[in-house]
Amino acid sequence: MKSIRLAIVGDIHGYWNKYDVNILQEMIQPNHTIFVGDFQNEDTNFISNLQNTMNEHNLPFTCILGNHDAWATTIDSVKHITTRIPPYDVNKVNNIQKSLEILSTNHVGFSHKNISTLNLSIIGGRPCSWGGPEWSNNFFGAPAMFYKNIFDINSFQESANIITNEINTSKYKNKIMIGHNGPTGLGTERNAIVGQDFSETGGDFGDPDFEIAIVNAAKHSNHHIPLCLFGHMHHLIKPLKHKDEIWHGDQGDGNRIMCMKKDNIVYVVSIIYIYRSIDRL
Numbered sequence: 001m002k003s004i005r006l007a008i009v010g011d012i013h014g015y016w017n018k019y020d021v022n023i024l025q026e027m028i029q030p031n032h033t034i035f036v037g038d039f040q041n042e043d044t045n046f047i048s049n050l051q052n053t054m055n056e057h058n059l060p061f062t063c064i065l066g067n068h069d070a071w072a073t074t075i076d077s078v079k080h081i082t083t084r085i086p087p088y089d090v091n092k093v094n095n096i097q098k099s100l101e102i103l104s105t106n107h108v109g110f111s112h113k114n115i116s117t118l119n120l121s122i123i124g125g126r127p128c129s130w131g132g133p134e135w136s137n138n139f140f141g142a143p144a145m146f147y148k149n150i151f152d153i154n155s156f157q158e159s160a161n162i163i164t165n166e167i168n169t170s171k172y173k174n175k176i177m178i179g180h181n182g183p184t185g186l187g188t189e190r191n192a193i194v195g196q197d198f199s200e201t202g203g204d205f206g207d208p209d210f211e212i213a214i215v216n217a218a219k220h221s222n223h224h225i226p227l228c229l230f231g232h233m234h235h236l237i238k239p240l241k242h243k244d245e246i247w248h249g250d251q252g253d254g255n256r257i258m259c260m261k262k263d264n265i266v267y268v269v270s271i272i273y274i275y276r277s278i279d280r281l
């Protein structure tokens with residue numbers, strides 16, 4: 001079987017510049033690069049610049065938007081939350097749609113891409129995921145309202161149906177799943193690959209819809225799903241002693257499981273252990 005080299009880039013939150021592109025091009029030399037979301041807080045200029053730079057260097061990529069890529073729009077869907085006001089009038093500007101138009105076929109959230117040169121299809125889970133088992137109670141129901149308003153989706157099951165359809169209609173037998181957050185079913189420990197480190201008792205913070213779609217697809221012999229990539233849970237494990245304090249990612253006291261195999265699928269979360277202070281694009 002022909003091997004391919006993939007680069008996974010997660011949760012860059014604005015930290016991306018020409019040196020990162022150089023590392024990709026000169027050192028990693030991937031056949032394909034996958035961004036698993038959280039480029040910046042709904043910054044369409046940042047997304048546009050990043051894409052232009054990747055194109056200029058002939059670095060093909062696929063991506064899925066993260067919760068921060070819908071940050072202001074999501075919060076705005078709950079009118080009584082006034083702590084974070086969008087920097088624009090959401091009634092006049094649809095930054096989600098704008099992001100999707102900029103990225104076009106490079107974005108596979110609720111979609112897929114067939115790559116003939118790699119004999120591979122890449123299928124995206126639910127874009128802009130905040131993670132967790134609650135559809136409507138998560139953060140005052142903001143994500144649920146966001147999905148209803150933007151994607152006309154009202155439940156995990158409806159979302160799972162869309163992802164399943166994308167798997168079934170993708171061209172190649174070899175399929176890679178990508179999400180902003182990982183699926184449920186991969187452990188409940190605080191340091192599990194999608195574990196709730198922010199809860200004293202841990203818990204599974206995966207996307208149930210993502211698990212439903214992947215597990216159902218993996219049962220069929222016409223799908224070969226060797227890999228599932230995601231981000232979102234990208235910090236060191238939060239120390240319990242700091243649970244009531246403002247916590248910064250570099251103060252963690254343990255490693256999250258970054259990679260695991262279950263039912264012949266390898267799951268990888270992109271983790272950032274060091275915050276960099278470098279120029280933005």
Ligand SMILES: [Zn+2]
Pocket residue numbers: 011038066067068129180231232233
């Ligand atoms: Zn995120």
